[in-house]
Amino acid sequence: MAKRLTLYITIFLFVGIGFVPVIVMFLKSFFVDDGFSLNTYGTLFQSNREWKLLFNTLSLAGATTFITVLLGVPLGTLFAKTDLPLRRFFTVIFIIPLLIPSYILAIAWFYCLGRAGIVACVLGEATGILTSNLLFSFAGTLFVMVSALLPIVIILTMTYLRMVNPDMEEAALLHCSWPVALRRITLPLISPGIALGALITFILTLAEFGVPSFLRFDVYSVESFTRLSAFYDFDSTTAAAVPLGVITIVVLIIERLFLRRKTFVFRTMGSENEMVIVPLGESKSYFLVVVSILVFIFVIAPLCVLLCKSLSPSAYSEAFIRSTGSIMRSLLYASVGATCLVIFGFFLGYILDRKILRFSYAADSIAVFLFALPGAVIGIGLSGLWNTQGTNFIYTSMVIIIFGYIAQYTALGERVMAATFPYVSRSMEEAAQIAGAGWYRRIFKVLVPLVKRGMIATWLICFIFCLRDVGITMMVYPPGHDTLPVRTFTLMANSPDNVISALCVIMIMITLLPLCGLGLVKKYIT
Amino acid sequence: MIVKVENVSKAYYKIPVIREMSLDIERGERIVILGPSGCGKTTFLRMIAGFIPPDKGRLVIDGQTVADNGKSIIAPESRQVGMVFQDLALWPHMTSYKNIEFGLKAKRIPKTERKGRIDTILEKIQMVQFKNAYPGELSGGQQQRIALARALVTHPKILLMDEPLSSLDADLRQVLLREILRLQEELAITMIYVTHDREEAFSLATRIVVMKEGKIQKTGTVSQIKEWL
Incomplete structure (x- = not known):
């Protein structure tokens, strides 16, 4: 009874906090002057601008996904599965863009390629105009989005590669060389991981607000953010958010149909067999140069520009x-947010895993x-629901x-x-129950003691995402509460x-x- | 009679796993459920433990109906059964002592009595020197003994064992079988033991229940089953 009650309360709270505002926002958009009306949608979809926005959004998300997978899978494979020198260093460096708000990369490239940027100073004004036009275009936005989201595909590729049972690869190696084994055995085995990486990249690009906003790519x-901040028009803002909701639902249906049943668990944790490492042989130096160039372009160059x-x-x-106030608030809100997300994640993850x-x-x-769903859309929903006299204490606080x-x-939190x-056998819990x-008590x-590492990882991931959040915070932060x-x-x-x-x-x-502090603590404990 | 199983059925995704099964188990008996993989013997054991309710039929433990027509009436923690799991399910973050103590604490047994009971059971299984060891520091046989001690320390009415020796080598299995037998006789506890190994069944059982495709094929003493097989 206590178990079901706790789990139902968790679901109820989550739906109340997260889903209800979005649904209420959607329903409200059908009522103009207290009467049912589709006028808002009618006006919206008659304009050519909407179709241009749809095309821009989908083409940016599609292209970002395609290039990210194209680069991320080989890089992830090189870092996880080969004897490439400095692969740990490269992995850490490549992950940095994921930890920071992506618009910071856009700023860095602006200082580099803008009209008064480093390139313009070195190569002249004409070149500066050319590079600036390139940056403030589809290509520039795409480049920054790829560098921001590349780590997702790299991490997922590495994680799934580590789960492949080495026996499967060794069985193939009896008959073929490494490149063939990788192509025909390993990569098909990790295809759900690659597909998941592609899906997340697509969704995050759809939801991205900072980079397109900074680079003025529509x-x-x-559009949702601008409509609300410039016109404070909830109805048309909601209507503008609906296509994103529809695209999101379509992508999720694809995930449910094609990915859910393809989650392979190749080997259990603590398996004795080590992962088989592919020797790069004479190509090692060639791969090292290519990876060094990529890491320089995607990470080191923009960070160095900011530092300089x-x-x-x-x-x-x-x-x-x-x-100073914003820094303190960022850390406080991210810590509180991450702690709440661990609690929700724990119970919802439990419901999902144990069904x-x-x-x-x-x-x-x-x-x-x-x-x-883009943070801006959720932000609009939250503002619409909580911005009332009775709930002002919520709307005007953190x-x-x-x-x-x-x-x-x-x-x-839920998915992590x-x-x-699954790494905690059900019988552990059953033994306590019996x-x-x-x-x-269970x-x-x-x-909790058995999944504490997962909980710490969840907290860290959520902390980082809360800390770097722009979309939602920008929409809902009350005066004096900016991060x-x-x-x-x-x-x-x-x-x-x-x-x-x-x-x-x-x-x-x-x-x-x-993160560094945590790494040092872990090293010290070990 | 300590366990009464009446026309119990269970299906997963409409595939029947247990079909109209009925069985009476007397107090102090050593029942061995024998059958191939997938015949429903573990499902049967988990129904008695209370982890899954039967879709149909009635389960009675010590005169009390614990499950009836798809409804679990009494939760596993209140059925007074002990269980040794196939993977032993020892909690890796607790020492042997803490693993054994857990159930006693949950039942709010006073500290002095807890200590007494744990010392007694550790002596019985000859594991006193390992009481502060974590499961990861113990050998397979030692882990087995701790799992058994954990199941017995709360003085359950019935001890359920789900192929607990399947991962051990033949010699160690024989040693542990003798120990299980000794402990069961000493404590006069009812035991339901699930296995697919005939030799294990023959050396342990006072009565064997042979299962196939979710049904009881034959019930009898060791000699009757040997003859039938």
Whole structure:
């Protein structure tokens, strides 16, 4: 009884916080002047601009996904499965863009390729205009999106490669060489992982607000934000958000139909067989050069530009003066958000893995749908629902931001925890139950200690996503509650370049420092 | 009679796993459920434990109806059964002592009594020196003994064992079989043991239930079953 009650309360709270605002927002858009009307949608879809937005959104998401997979799978394979020198270093460096708000990369490239950027200074004004036009176009937006989302495909490829049973590859190696075994055995085995990476990349590109907004590339997420902030028109903002919702649902149906049943578990944790490493032989130096060039272009160059631009004590002093409150708030909100997400993730992940409630897939679908929905859309929903006199205490406090985090990122916590629970045999819990332990004792004495690593990982992932969030926070933050990414974004228009660069470096540091600290603690404990 | 199974059926995704099964088990009996993989013997054991309710039929333990017509009436923690799982399910983050103590704590047994009971059971299984060891530090046979101690320490009415020796080598299996037999006789506990191994069944059982495709094919003493097989 206690078990079901807890799980139902979790679902109820999650749906109430995350899903209800979106549904209410959608329903409200059908009522104009207290009467049912489709006028908002009619007006919207008659304009050519809508079709252009749809084309831009889909082409950007499609192209980003295609290039990310094209680069990410070979890179992930090189890092996880070969004897490439410095592969750990490369892995860590490639992951950095995922940890920071993606618009920071856009800023860095702007300082490099803009009209007054480094390239213009070195090669002349004409070249600067050319590179600037290139950056503020589909190609530039695509390039920045690829560099921001490439780590997702790399990480998933590496993770799935580590799960492949080496016996399967060795059986193939009796008959063929490594390239053939990789192509015909290993890659098909990890295809669900690659497809998942592609799906996440597609969804995140759809939802991305910072990069297209900065590079002035018209897509739906930017349109929703602009309509609300410029015209404060909820109905047309909602109508503009609907196509994104529809695309998201279509993508999720594809995931359900083609990916859900293809989750291969190749070998169990703690399997004795080591992963088979592919020797690169004489090609090693060739691959090293190629990977070094890529890591320089995608990560090191933009980070160096920011560092160089910000290299003055006055810039950092100014940046700290302008943002100390935002830094503290960012850390506080991200910590509270991550803690709430771990709690939601724990119970929803448990429901999903153990399939104990009828609604396990429904709750998961809602979580994934909200994750895929652009933050701006969720933000509009939250504002519409909570901006009333009776609920002002929520709307004008940090609670609205935490609600936003819960709405958008619960899927992360849920899926990471759902991937952790299978490693705890059901019999562990059953043994406690048969010994007479009630639900809460089983949770705190058996389940939590056994999945604590997964919970720590969940907290860290959620912390990073909350910390780097722009879409939701930008929409809902009450006055005096801005976070560092939002503060940096709003200061960009009227602050010197070196201060903005310093703010970006500070943002990168406050994201990386907790991770480095945790790494050191782990090393010390080991 | 300690267990009464009346016309119990169970299906997974409409595929029947247990079909109209009926069985009476007397107090102190050593029942061995013998059958090939997939015949429904583990499902049967888990129904008695209370982890899954039968779709049809009635289950009675010690005079109390615990499940009836698709409804579990009494939760596993209240059925007073002990179980040794196929993978042993020892909690890796707890020492042997803590693993054994867990059920006693859950039942709110006072500390002094807990200590007494754990010391007694550890002595019985000759594992006193390993009480502070974690499961990962123990050999397969030692883990087996701790799992058995954990199942017995709460003084259950019935001990359920789901192929607990399947991962051990033949010599160790023989040693542990003798120990299980000794403990069962000493504690006079009812035991339901599931296995696919005939030799194991013959050396343990007072009565053997042979199952195939979710049905009881034959019930009898060791000699009767040997003859029938």
